[in-house]
Amino acid sequence: MIQILIGSLVLSVLHALIPSHWLPFIAISKTERWPLGRTLTVTALAGLAHTLSTTLLGMIVGLAGYEISESYHELAETVIPAVLLMLGLYYLMQHFRHAHAHTHVEPRDMAGRSYGALLLSLCLAMFLSPCIEINAFFLSAGAIGWQALTLVAVIYNVVTLAGMLCMVTLGVYGLQRVNAHWFEHHEHLITGLTLIGLAVLNLFLEH
Numbered sequence: 151m152i153q154i155l156i157g158s159l160v161l162s163v164l165h166a167l168i169p170s171h172w173l174p175f176i177a178i179s180k181t182e183r184w185p186l187g188r189t190l191t192v193t194a195l196a197g198l199a200h201t202l203s204t205t206l207l208g209m210i211v212g213l214a215g216y217e218i219s220e221s222y223h224e225l226a227e228t229v230i231p232a233v234l235l236m237l238g239l240y241y242l243m244q245h246f247r248h249a250h251a252h253t254h255v256e257p258r259d260m261a262g263r264s265y266g267a268l269l270l271s272l273c274l275a276m277f278l279s280p281c282i283e284i285n286a287f288f289l290s291a292g293a294i295g296w297q298a299l300t301l302v303a304v305i306y307n308v309v310t311l312a313g314m315l316c317m318v319t320l321g322v323y324g325l326q327r328v329n330a331h332w333f334e335h336h337e338h339l340i341t342g343l344t345l346i347g348l349a350v351l352n353l354f355l356e357h
Contacts, residue, residue, distance in 0.1 A: 151298060157234075157348045158287045158305045164344055165281055165306075166313020168337055171197075175314075176321040178268065186322050190315055192269055197314045200276035201307045207280050208288035208306070212299045215292025231349040233286040238345030245338035283345060 165171065172193070179189035284306055291298035 151294060153351060154287050154290050154294070154298060154302060155305065156351070158284065158291075158302045159309060160344065160348060161284050161287070162306045162309035163313060164341065165283070166310045167317065168341070170337065171200075171310075172314050172317035172321060175272075175318050178272075179318075179322065182265075182268070186319070188265075189318060189322060192272060193314055193318045194311065195269065196272040196276045197311045198307075199273040200279065200281075201310050203277045204280040204284060205303050205307060207282075208285050208303065209299070211285045212288040212292030212302075215289040216295070216299075230286055230290045233289070234345050234349035237283055237286065238342045238347075238349060241338040241342030241345065245336065245342060283341065 175189060175193045175196070178184075179192075184192070284302070287302050288299065291302040
């Protein structure tokens, strides 16, 4: 149980800190000259759409874990680390191929739209871009039961939304002056290494 909560927390923090989850909102707010309140409102609604779709997908995955709950120890010792490891290797491969995924919002595509159209477009873009990394922990939590599954969902939603709002607030007050290109360029590397580290952690805690 502890490795599930730790893994969910780590991935949720990483998820919120990735520039593609907050930098576009800062860029759009600057272009549209939005006050901080409106920027945070848009970020919260779009972020909620994003975490909602990820949670819905995670609950479906969690049901699969629930169906094989009698094999939880085998699941925790072999399947979950293997899934995390494969995801980690996938992101490392994407990094070395110089592919840029996880770009939920492209600010240039939003230029010239009304506030309502912007809000709808941002929410739709985020809803249709669920993050799959957390699903390994939804699967593992589902094998334990609904309480664990709910905890993972709460951790993911609260930490991700809070992190996005914090980063946007900091960005509005000057963090955008820091060149985030390095983080964007190495997003897959960071994610991949984190997932591999969590796979190792999961094995260590289970043994």
